[in-house]
Every structure is written in C-alpha cells, then in structure tokens.
C-alpha cells in the first residue's frame with residue numbers, strides 16, 4: 001500500500017470517528033434525518049468542526065481522541081508502510097496471472113528449458129546420502145559455521161594463493177551472499193568505523209539497504225553503465241573512484257555484474273586496482289555467480305584473485321545460491337584476507353561476537369552439501385558439469401534472443417545481449433517499453449529492463465522477441 005493510500009485510510013478512520021463524535025456530542029439536540037447528508041457533521045457550525053473533517057470543537061476533539069485511544073489506537077500506528085520489494089512483487093504478480101503464455105523474466109534464479117527450478121543431480125545425491133547417514137545429527141554448528149565448508153569455499157575462490165599459504169586468509173560460513181555482505185559490512189562499520197560505501201550505478205538492489213542497516217551512513221554511487229554504449233562507463237567509474245575519500249568501502253561485483261551483465265576487462269580491473277590502491281580504498285567483492293557466469297570456476301574468480309595478489313586486504317562475499325541452486329538453504333561464505341596473520345585471532349573473535357548477537361550460528365544442511373561436494377574430487381567434477389549445463393543454456397538463450405531480434409529487424413542494436421555475461425541481460429528497454437511487455441504480453445521483467453535469460457526457453461523465445469519488437473517500434 002502506498003503511503004498516500006495509507007494517509008487516505010488514516011484520514012477516513014479519523015473522519016469516521018469524528019462523525020461518531022459529532023453524533024455523540026449532538027445526541028438529543030438533532031432530529032432524525034439531519035445526519036443523512038454524508039458531510040453534515042463536517043460543516044456543522046454549531047460545534048465549529050472544520051471543513052477538513054477533523055473535529056476542532058473541544059467536545060468533538062476529546063471524543064475523537066477518546067475514540068482513537070480506546071478502540072483504534074495501536075502503538076504500531078506510527079509505523080509507515082514500506083515500499084514493496086520489486087523483484088518479489090513482480091514474482092507474485094506473475095504467479096497470480098492466469099494468462100497461459102505468461103513469461104517470467106524477473107526472478108533471479110535458474111530455470112530449465114521447461115521453465116522449472118532445477119535441483120542439481122549432485123545435490124540430490126548428497127542429500128540422499130545425508131538422509132541415510134545416521135551419524136549426522138541436528139546439533140548446533142559453531143558460531144562461524146563448518147570449518148570444512150569455509151576452508152573449501154575460500155580455496156575455491158582464491159585458488160592456490162599466497163594469502164592462503166601464508167595463513168592470512170580465512171572464511172566464515174554465513175547466511176548466503178546477503179549474510180556475508182551484512183556480517184562483513186557490520187564488522188567494518190563497528191570495528192573500523194567505516195561509514196562511506198560506494199556501489200555501482202546500477203547495482204543489485206539490496207546493496208544500499210544492506211550497508212545502511214549494517215551501520216554505514218554515507219551511501220555513494222560510482223558510474224558504471226553507459227546507456228548509449230549499452231556497456232561499461234569505465235571512465236566515469238574511474239573518475240568517481242578517484243574522488244572517493246580514503247577508507248571508503250567499494251562494493252565490486254566479482255563477476256557477472258548484476259544487473260548489467262557487463263564486467264570490466266582484465267586490463268580495466270588492473271586500472272581499478274591501481275586507483276583503489278592509490279586512494280586507499282577498501283575492496284568488498286561480491287561474488288554471487290562464480291562458475292555460473294562463464295561455466296568456468298577459475299575464470300570467474302580472476303578479479304578476486306588479482307586483488308589478493310596485488311596485496312589488498314579485502315572481504316569477499318560468496319554465495320552458493322546460484323551455482324549450487326541452493327537458494328533457500330542460505331549457504332554463503334565471507335572470505336577475509338589480511339596482510340598479517342597476527343590479526344586473524346582478534347578479527348575472528350569479533351566476528352564471532354557479531355554473529356552470536358545476530359543469529360548465533362548458521363544452518364547446517366546447505367553448508368554440509370557444499371562442503372561434501374567441494375571436498376570430494378568425484379562429486380566436485382560432477383558439480384562442475386552441472387554449472388556448465390546451466391551456463392551453456394544461458395549462452396544458448398542469449399544467442400537465440402539476439403538472432404530472433406535481428407531476424408525481425410527490431411530497431412536498435414542487440415549485440416549487448418550476447419556480449420553480456422551471467423544470468424542477466426540489461427536490455428536497455430525503457431520503462432514504457434517494459435510496461436507494454438508486462439501489460440500487453442504478460443512478460444514480467446524489472447522496470448530497469450533487466451531480464452533473467454533463464455526465463456527464456458526454445459518455446460517462448462520467439463514470443464518474447466516479437467513482443468520486444470512490438471514494444472520497441474510502438475514506443476521508440
């Protein structure tokens with residue numbers, strides 16, 4: 001409900017109670033029929049009630065207050081309606097839509113060629129084994145989670161890395177990528193007193209809220225997307241980083257930038273690192289799509305590893321939601337890299353207190369699945385074939401959509417569809433064009449024009465391409 005709507009409802013409640021107050025105040029003084037007109041009570045000059053509908057006469061006001069206090073008041077009445085979260089609201093609208101050929105390009109999760117969620121076969125297998133394993137129980141995990149999980153996750157991210165060899169990198173199990181970002185941000189705000197953070201414009205819609213809730217109070221954007229080029233605004237990004245105050249936390253998407261699908265090249269990453277080193281900025285990499293982006297775990301980890309090799313102290317938030325399809329199991333890892341191993345014990349102790357006071361300890365199920373797979377060479381190979389399957393299907397859909405748009409001679413250039421990587425494509429469609437797709441074609445996508453490539457299938461891609469063609473030609 002919008003705040004405007006809420007205000008209307010609140011006013012209506014006041015009007016109703018005010019009307020009741022008027023009746024109370026005039027009981028015995030009015031004849032039946034005087035109250036028939038809906039606004040009689042508002043215009044009563046005898047008790048000087050105002051045109052605005054709020055009782056201003058002493059009797060009326062007292063009665064209204066008594067009425068509110070006794071019957072309608074709630075301590076929660078002061079709570080303002082918050083705005084809906086676009087991606088969840090969109091998903092609900094999709095589910096409620098009864099149109100047969102509706103298409104969901106909004107949701108941020110993998111879908112098969114049949115448009116269904118996919119439980120990876122290797123995950124199913126491990127779950128079966130876990131269910132049959134009577135040595136497993138439901139005891140609490142340690143506050144920082146399963147060591148076997150976080151060590152393997154950190155290794156998967158950093159590879160054979162000097163920071164691991166020197167014992168100055170470690171991971172802690174968190175509530176998925178969001179939890180890793182939140183714990184990391186709260187640590188930086190509380191322990192190091194950092195208050196300024198930068199996120200790309202545009203970025204994943206949760207970064208801002210999450211850092212503010214964690215105690216940061218100075219949110220800033222760096223330029224990232226060039227709408228004309230339909231690609232990275234690298235000069236803008238560098239200029240903004242150069243102007244950032246020392247110790248600003250810079251949120252960087254480690255690979256497969258959400259929502260644009262446009263990543264810096266390796267040369268550009270080098271320049272970003274140089275500026276960040278020079279300006280003493282703190283890199284907080286957000287790695288939600290390792291392996292899922294290109295199909296290759298090593299390739300997708302390149303930027304994170306490069307920053308560590310450059311000697312940065314940094315945090316990386318890892319999510320296993322996408323690459324393991326474990327969205328609702330909340331499996332994540334916060335990798336911490338420091339320049340000295342002496343700092344590890346105090347940092348871990350503060351992270352322990354932070355998590356203890358936040359959610360006490362993480363859940364077991366998903367973390368154990370990931371740990372089992374990453375620590376078993378055979379299962380690990382099987383999992384890699386699964387991520388390849390997902391990445392390849394996305395690439396196929398990118399090709400199909402672009403080809404269909406070219407066949408239809410849809411105005412504009414569509415090369416960015418295949419140039420972008422990862423699950424999302426930032427189509428460049430305008431708000432009006434998006435509205436047309438949703439309202440006329442029942443194709444659901446974010447207002448920004450971001451689409452999830454997995455929502456496309458060989459069966460619906462033509463329908464979507466024709467709809468985009470129509471939207472682009474009708475609303476150029």
Ligand SMILES: Cc1ncc(COP(=O)(O)O)c(C=O)c1O
Pocket residue numbers: 108175176177178179204253258286287288318319320321327332
């Ligand atoms: C860029 C980015 N970071 C972090 C996340 C966190 O996801 P989760 O908390 O489900 O791991 C997402 C999920 O969509 C994302 O796109």
